[in-house]
Amino acid sequence: MHKKLNLPAKVCVVCQRPFTWRKKWQQCWDEVKYCSERCRRSRRHMDSSRKKVG
Secondary structure (H helix, E strand, O other), rough: OOOOOOOEEEEEHHHHHEOOHHHHOOOOOHHHHOOHHHHHHHHHHHHHHHHHHH
C-alpha cells in the first residue's frame, strides 16, 4: 500500500507543471525550482540568450 498521498508539491518555474517532493530533495526542498534536469537546463539556456539579446 502506498503512503505517498500527502507529499508537498510545487510548480515548475519553466514548464508550469506541478511536481511532488522526492527523497533526494529532502535536504534542499526549499531551494528546488525545477521539476527535472531538462527544465533546469532549458532555464539556464533561456537566461543566457536573454542576456545576449538585451
